[in-house]
Amino acid sequence: MTIDLEQHIDANLIPILEKVHDPEIPVLSLMDMGVVRSAYLKDDVAYIKITPTYSGCPAMDVMGEDIIKAFADMNIEAKVSLVLSPAWTTDWITPKGRKALEEYGIAAPLEENADKEALLGNKKIVKCTNCGSTNTKLVSQFGSTACKALFQCEDCLEPFDYFKCLK
Amino acid sequence: MKNENLIQYIYGIADNALILGQRLSELCGHGPSLETDIALTNMALDLLGQTRSYYQYVARLTGDEKTEDDIAFLRIERQYKNVLLVEQPNRHFGYVITRQFFFDVFHLLLLQELQNSKDETLSAIAKKGIKEVSYHQRFSSDWMKRLGDGTEESHQKVQEAVDDLWRFTDELFHLTEDDKEAIETGIGIDVTNLKEKYNKKIKEILEEATLTIPEIKWFQKGGKQGIHSEHMGYLLADLQYMQRAYPNMVW
Ligand SMILES: [Zn+2]
Numbered sequence: 001m002t003i004d005l006e007q008h009i010d011a012n013l014i015p016i017l018e019k020v021h022d023p024e025i026p027v028l029s030l031m032d033m034g035v036v037r038s039a040y041l042k043d044d045v046a047y048i049k050i051t052p053t054y055s056g057c058p059a060m061d062v063m064g065e066d067i068i069k070a071f072a073d074m075n076i077e078a079k080v081s082l083v084l085s086p087a088w089t090t091d092w093i094t095p096k097g098r099k100a101l102e103e104y105g106i107a108a109p110l111e112e113n114a115d116k117e118a119l120l121g122n123k124k125i126v127k128c129t130n131c132g133s134t135n136t137k138l139v140s141q142f143g144s145t146a147c148k149a150l151f152q153c154e155d156c157l158e159p160f161d162y163f164k165c166l167k
Numbered sequence: 168m169k170n171e172n173l174i175q176y177i178y179g180i181a182d183n184a185l186i187l188g189q190r191l192s193e194l195c196g197h198g199p200s201l202e203t204d205i206a207l208t209n210m211a212l213d214l215l216g217q218t219r220s221y222y223q224y225v226a227r228l229t230g231d232e233k234t235e236d237d238i239a240f241l242r243i244e245r246q247y248k249n250v251l252l253v254e255q256p257n258r259h260f261g262y263v264i265t266r267q268f269f270f271d272v273f274h275l276l277l278l279q280e281l282q283n284s285k286d287e288t289l290s291a292i293a294k295k296g297i298k299e300v301s302y303h304q305r306f307s308s309d310w311m312k313r314l315g316d317g318t319e320e321s322h323q324k325v326q327e328a329v330d331d332l333w334r335f336t337d338e339l340f341h342l343t344e345d346d347k348e349a350i351e352t353g354i355g356i357d358v359t360n361l362k363e364k365y366n367k368k369i370k371e372i373l374e375e376a377t378l379t380i381p382e383i384k385w386f387q388k389g390g391k392q393g394i395h396s397e398h399m400g401y402l403l404a405d406l407q408y409m410q411r412a413y414p415n416m417v418w
Contacts, residue, residue: 056216085291140202142209166298
């Protein structure tokens with residue numbers, strides 16, 4: 001049996017990849033974000049393919065370097081490349097990742113239609129990460145990074161980020 | 168298709184993203200409010216990210232003779248193939264939004280077609296870009312409505328912007344020789360087919376915004392041939408400064 005290496009994440013490499021975090025959302029590992037497309041060892045070199053969240057996401061270059069560092073700490077040489085297709089979607093964030101986001105104060109992405117309603121300001125459905133109220137309003141469709149929108153809770157008044165649905 | 172034609176075809180798409188991204192970057196720290204400032208620079212970041220993907224592809228097509236930075240920073244004005252619309256300066260917020268809106272509607276239609284290109288890399292870049300540009304179009308459309316249907320002053324200013332910028336929109340649908348060649352090989356998109364949809368979408372939003380499209384018979388063009396407006400030189404001087412002053416510098 002042959003395994004298509006380009007679709008394969010070697011389970012032995014996952015603990016190393018879990019040590020690498022998004023520099024802008026430090027509670028999320030690369031695995032939690034679902035950006036790792038493949039990871040395998042060949043002739044003692046680790047080949048890692050990651051997919052960018054947003055085209056211009058400056059975190060991607062940093063993550064590439066951090067992967068190389070994390071592997072170097074284990075005395076493994078790593079080669080990182082970017083793949084654009086299939087394009088990343090917020091569906092690839094793992095349940096563990098979503099939980100970590102919420103605890104960190106970033107509301108996790110809603111599903112596509114709900115997201116649209118929330119971002120158009122039609123429905124109050126984004127949950128405040130501070131008090132849990134859905135009495136929240138959109139402040140800006142664009143937040144501190146390309147992947148987030150800015151909301152404010154009208155009950156506890158806390159401003160918070162919402163991770164936009166990307167599909 | 169010859170590499171050189173393909174490269175020129177890609178410039179026709181990528182340079183729009185670079186130059187508009189540069190224009191939006193100029194607003195970093197100068198937006199009328201914190202939220203709009205952040206939104207405009209986020210959009211700049213998306214566009215520059217898309218530009219990088221295109222230029223990295225061009226760099227590969229040159230057999231790595233050039234890097235993405237060479238392509239972005241070391242061409243002369245005539246070698247940039249962006250449309251005149253995107254190089255128009257940031258006059259006021261309403262003007263910035265109108266320029267963005269006119270481009271976003273076109274950009275989304277283009278990428279929706281480009282995702283079916285026979286060229287796998289262009290198709291992948293387009294698929295990625297669609298997700299981002301959908302947000303841009305939503306943002307600029309919303310603001311067209313808010314400004315057009317806002318106060319007397321905002322209405323007047325944004326109508327003036329529409330009147331001034333509309334003459335640059337026809338160029339979006341012109342075909343260069345490189346475009347024609349790219350279409351023949353199934354790589355390029357025949358943008359002339361997008362015009363009807365474009366006009367319909369623009370009209371729909373502008374009507375809701377209580378704005379009108381000016382009746383003009385003469386449209387300005389040239390950017391796609393590398394013949395730019397007087398604003399382009401200043402933009403490039405800013406964009407290229409570091410590489411010209413410190414050749415081969417890296418971050
Ligand atoms: Zn709250």
